[in-house]
Amino acid sequence: MTTKLGGPARRALPATEPSRHQKDESRQPKSGTSLTAQFVKILLLGLVTAFAVWAAFPLIAEEHWFGLALLVATTAAILYIYLTPRHIPAKYLVPGTLFLVVFQLFPVLYTASTAFTNFGDGHRGSKQDAIVAIQTSSVTRVPGSAEYALSIATQGDPATGPIVFLITDPATKAVSIGDAEGLTPAGAVTVTSSGKVTAAEGYTVLNAGQASARSKEITEFTVPTQGGAIRSAGLSRAYEGKAGRAYDAVTDSIRDMTSGKSWVADESVGAFVAADGERLAQGWKVNVGFDNFTRALTDDTISGPFLRTLIWNFAFALGSTGFTFVLGLFIALALHSSRVRGRNLYRILLVLPYAMPSFAMLLVWRDMFNTDFGLINNLFGTDVDWFGGAASARLAVILVQLWLGYPYMFLVSTGALQAIPGELLDATKVDGAGVWQSFTNVTLPLLMIPLTPLLISSFAFNFNNFNAIWLTTEGAPFPADNTTNGATDLLITYTYRLAFGGSGAQYGFAAAISIFIFLIVATISTISFRRTRQLEEVYS
Amino acid sequence: MTRWIKQVGWRHLVGLLGLVFALGPLLFVLSAAINPQGTLASSTLVPSGASAENFTKLFSDTNFGHWFLNSIVIAGVAAAASVFLSALAAYAFSRRRFHGHRIGLMSLLLIQMFPQFLAVVAIFLMFSTITDLWPAFGFNTWWGMILLYLGGALGVNTWLMKGFYDTIPKELDESAVVDGATHAEIFFKILLPLVAPILAVTGLLAFIGTMNEFLIANVFLTDSESKTLAVGLYGLVAGERDANFGVFCAGTLLTAIPTVGVFMYLQRYIVEGLSAGAVKG
Numbered sequence: 001m002t003t004k005l006g007g008p009a010r011r012a013l014p015a016t017e018p019s020r021h022q023k024d025e026s027r028q029p030k031s032g033t034s035l036t037a038q039f040v041k042i043l044l045l046g047l048v049t050a051f052a053v054w055a056a057f058p059l060i061a062e063e064h065w066f067g068l069a070l071l072v073a074t075t076a077a078i079l080y081i082y083l084t085p086r087h088i089p090a091k092y093l094v095p096g097t098l099f100l101v102v103f104q105l106f107p108v109l110y111t112a113s114t115a116f117t118n119f120g121d122g123h124r125g126s127k128q129d130a131i132v133a134i135q136t137s138s139v140t141r142v143p144g145s146a147e148y149a150l151s152i153a154t155q156g157d158p159a160t161g162p163i164v165f166l167i168t169d170p171a172t173k174a175v176s177i178g179d180a181e182g183l184t185p186a187g188a189v190t191v192t193s194s195g196k197v198t199a200a201e202g203y204t205v206l207n208a209g210q211a212s213a214r215s216k217e218i219t220e221f222t223v224p225t226q227g228g229a230i231r232s233a234g235l236s237r238a239y240e241g242k243a244g245r246a247y248d249a250v251t252d253s254i255r256d257m258t259s260g261k262s263w264v265a266d267e268s269v270g271a272f273v274a275a276d277g278e279r280l281a282q283g284w285k286v287n288v289g290f291d292n293f294t295r296a297l298t299d300d301t302i303s304g305p306f307l308r309t310l311i312w313n314f315a316f317a318l319g320s321t322g323f324t325f326v327l328g329l330f331i332a333l334a335l336h337s338s339r340v341r342g343r344n345l346y347r348i349l350l351v352l353p354y355a356m357p358s359f360a361m362l363l364v365w366r367d368m369f370n371t372d373f374g375l376i377n378n379l380f381g382t383d384v385d386w387f388g389g390a391a392s393a394r395l396a397v398i399l400v401q402l403w404l405g406y407p408y409m410f411l412v413s414t415g416a417l418q419a420i421p422g423e424l425l426d427a428t429k430v431d432g433a434g435v436w437q438s439f440t441n442v443t444l445p446l447l448m449i450p451l452t453p454l455l456i457s458s459f460a461f462n463f464n465n466f467n468a469i470w471l472t473t474e475g476a477p478f479p480a481d482n483t484t485n486g487a488t489d490l491l492i493t494y495t496y497r498l499a500f501g502g503s504g505a506q507y508g509f510a511a512a513i514s515i516f517i518f519l520i521v522a523t524i525s526t527i528s529f530r531r532t533r534q535l536e537e538v539y540s
Numbered sequence: 541m542t543r544w545i546k547q548v549g550w551r552h553l554v555g556l557l558g559l560v561f562a563l564g565p566l567l568f569v570l571s572a573a574i575n576p577q578g579t580l581a582s583s584t585l586v587p588s589g590a591s592a593e594n595f596t597k598l599f600s601d602t603n604f605g606h607w608f609l610n611s612i613v614i615a616g617v618a619a620a621a622s623v624f625l626s627a628l629a630a631y632a633f634s635r636r637r638f639h640g641h642r643i644g645l646m647s648l649l650l651i652q653m654f655p656q657f658l659a660v661v662a663i664f665l666m667f668s669t670i671t672d673l674w675p676a677f678g679f680n681t682w683w684g685m686i687l688l689y690l691g692g693a694l695g696v697n698t699w700l701m702k703g704f705y706d707t708i709p710k711e712l713d714e715s716a717v718v719d720g721a722t723h724a725e726i727f728f729k730i731l732l733p734l735v736a737p738i739l740a741v742t743g744l745l746a747f748i749g750t751m752n753e754f755l756i757a758n759v760f761l762t763d764s765e766s767k768t769l770a771v772g773l774y775g776l777v778a779g780e781r782d783a784n785f786g787v788f789c790a791g792t793l794l795t796a797i798p799t800v801g802v803f804m805y806l807q808r809y810i811v812e813g814l815s816a817g818a819v820k821g
Contacts, residue, residue, distance in 0.1 A: 037722075037724060055674060058673040058674060059673065062673060064673070088632075088636060088723055089632040089636040089638040091632075091723075092628040092629060092632035092636075092727075093629050093632050093644070095628060096626060096628060096629045096693050096694040096698075097694065099625065099687070099691050099694075100648075100651070100691060100692075102691065103688050103690065103692075104651060104659075104691035104692055105651060106662070106666070107659035107662035107663045107666065107691075108662075110665075110666075111661065111662050330554065331554055331555065331558045334550070334554035334555060335551060337548070337551055339547065339548045339551075340548060340551045346555045346558075346559070348807070349563065350562050351807070352562060352563065352800065353562050353565070353566070355748075355796065355799050355803040355804075356792070356796045356799070356800070357751055357752055357769065357770070357792060357795045357796055357799065358748075359752045359754050359773075359774065360769075360770075360788075360791070360792040360795060360796075361565065361569075363774065363777055363788070364565060364568070364569055364788075367580050367777075367785060368568065370580065372581070373579075373580045373581040375584070379585065403561065403565065410558075460653060466755060467752070467754055467755075471754070496755075499661065507661050518653055521653045522653045525649070525653060526650075529649070
């Protein structure tokens with residue numbers, strides 16, 4: 001069935017006019033226009049080069065030679081492409097592709113590679129980082145150890161800059177600067193008789209108020225020293241403690257000084273493991289192969305919720321797309337008659353939900369479903385705990401999606417309906433077809449040609465509609481025995497909670513699940529697009 | 541009369557029911573915004589009083605002015621630039637046959653399907669380096685945010701535009717070539733004016749999308765003054781749900797003004813562009 005729809009074909013017709021215009025222009029001396037074009041081209045390429053030079057200085061200063069090479073190569077490639085007459089498609093593709101590669105492809109590839117690691121809380125840095133962290137966190141105060149006068153300073157903004165300890169030895173009055181690297185002698189400083197530092201060259205000394213605002217950071221801050229670390233005791237005193245646990249390079253293990261217990265490094269899990277199976281919380285990042293993927297499928301505590309979430313995710317995407325389409329199409333059909341007056345007013349008002357900021361309206365809907373104060377319970381005199389039960393919460397989010405989404409479907413259906421020639425429907429009437437019959441046999445098939453690709457992209461969008469869930473239910477309600485996976489959670493919100501949620505970040509595992517999501521959406525979309533004419537264009 | 545009901549009356553009934561559904565929540569927002577009490581509990585469909593108190597609070601107690609400006613600049617520039625970038629790419633895909641043509645189009649579609657914000661850790665690490673090297677493009681800056689959004693410039697928009705370009709006869713280009721036009725002249729002088737509707741649509745979609753983008757902006761913009769409307773307004777009701785509701789609704793109404801305005805202005809194009817973009821005649 002290849003009946004042409006009127007809209008686009010008509011669109012193409014007025015083109016004769018600009019083409020005549022073009023002919024007129026070509027009769028004029030050509031040098032004028034091409035001179036301007038040349039000028040613009042040279043200006044733009046000059047700007048690109050200037051930008052590259054500007055960007056090169058920090059790279060040179062920081063000795064990022066690889067980055068510099070990349071910058072030079074990219075700039076050279078850009079200049080080459082635009083200065084030769086060949087490679088015309090590249091001239092049009094390069095600008096967008098550059099952004100795509102740097103800000104989309106690279107992060108995606110990086111994330112994909114994370115899926116094969118145990119990257120996350122407790123496994124962030126290198127093994128060396130983990131050893132330092134284990135040693136400094138085990139530092140305890142030795143009775144009778146020296147106490148130093150402490151002043152807290154920073155090199156940047158008093159509220160956010162990195163913390164530095166200024167430590168005064170009570171005996172010698174010598175001031176040292178302690179940061180995460182260790183102790184270094186201070187430069188020019190002003191010290192009071194009590195050992196308090198009031199000014200230090202190159203640093204901003206925090207006053208009492210600023211320091212107490214950051215007291216949590218200060219308590220956690222340690223300055224590593226030989227065999228231990230310096231920690232704060234309050235905001236004006238510091239002590240040097242001894243490490244209770246030390247790393248032994250020969251056996252590649254951590255040994256506890258008091259209990260004598262030792263944890264041996266296990267490179268396959270990226271952690272120190274004791275003989276009894278106990279693991280130290282601080283580990284390091286290692287490659288774990290397909291562990292994250294198999295874990296999602298085989299670990300019972302995860303695979304059950306994962307499957308349930310997957311099913312709900314499909315239901316949500318189908319529901320959001322399907323209901324909005326049905327409602328939007330129904331209203332469009334109802335208003336698609338020249339006998340309905342005020343169609344334009346209807347259209348403008350009906351489309352308003354689509355033009356509203358959706359993030360804000362999602363939050364408004366969240367509050368409209370509020371059990372105690374919400375509009376819905378007030379208006380209908382009900383007392384439903386909407387987000388408390390799985391079924392009502394699911395109904396609620398679908399309803400919100402319906403409100404947000406049907407104006408779009410109404411718009412596109414209206415457009416597509418206008419493109420169906422009226423004579424076609426008149427002909428069916430003459431042939432004796434009823435309203436329903438002519439709708440299902442003529443109108444709907446014709447509508448589906450332009451609308452199917454839009455429905456597919458709408459499905460793909462809703463499949464990963466993070467805002468729709470996160471800004472309304474945040475995945476709630478949660479079963480009593482599982483706080484990571486709620487009844488309205490989509491895979492994407494579930495993944496987000498895994499990656500950034502309260503119970504510790506699991507970037508590696510979250511990345512693995514996002515690869516699953518990608519595979520699912522990509523498969524469905526590819527199959528569906530293959531069945532539509534959208535794809536035929538690609539193969540033509 | 542019954543004939544009228546059967547043929548026209550029910551259409552109005554459907555339209556009116558549609559209006560009630562569409563406008564109910566909006567009326568609630570409006571009423572809460574002008575309700576001087578300003579809490580969720582006191583908000584009803586019909587306001588109990590009217591004052592501009594929530595609006596004055598919005599400007600005096602929050603950085604709303606900054607958020608508004610940030611959102612407009614970031615979404616405006618990002619939308620305009622992304623439309624231009626995808627218009628360029630769509631030209632190549634629609635009018636040129638080249639090595640990797642098919643693979644290019646398919647990979648655009650596929651890359652888009654990776655949930656981009658799950659790459660937010662990678663993006664965060666990447667921009668930590670950028671902030672060190674070029675602070676002008678780092679965290680909390682307009683430029684950084686815009687660059688990041690331009691990563692998604694090619695994609696659905698390119699597809700939509702290519703579909704529209706394809707409906708414009710190639711003979712036009714060919715006759716222009718005969719007349720001695722270069723490929724750049726064909727693109728800028730012939731094609732671009734003809735595809736104005738789809739430019740308007742994709743521009744509007746990109747603008748709305750960027751205005752509503754919450755997650756990446758939330759990670760990226762931490763300074764109160766550099767936040768966008770989505771991040772800033774979310775902060776208003778994230779903690780205290782009840783108390784700030786009126787102020788939040790006032791902010792929502794003001795946020796809607798630019799989009800609704802552009803929307804009304806472009807409506808004619810939108811119907812045409814959205815449906816035609818997907819059609820191969």
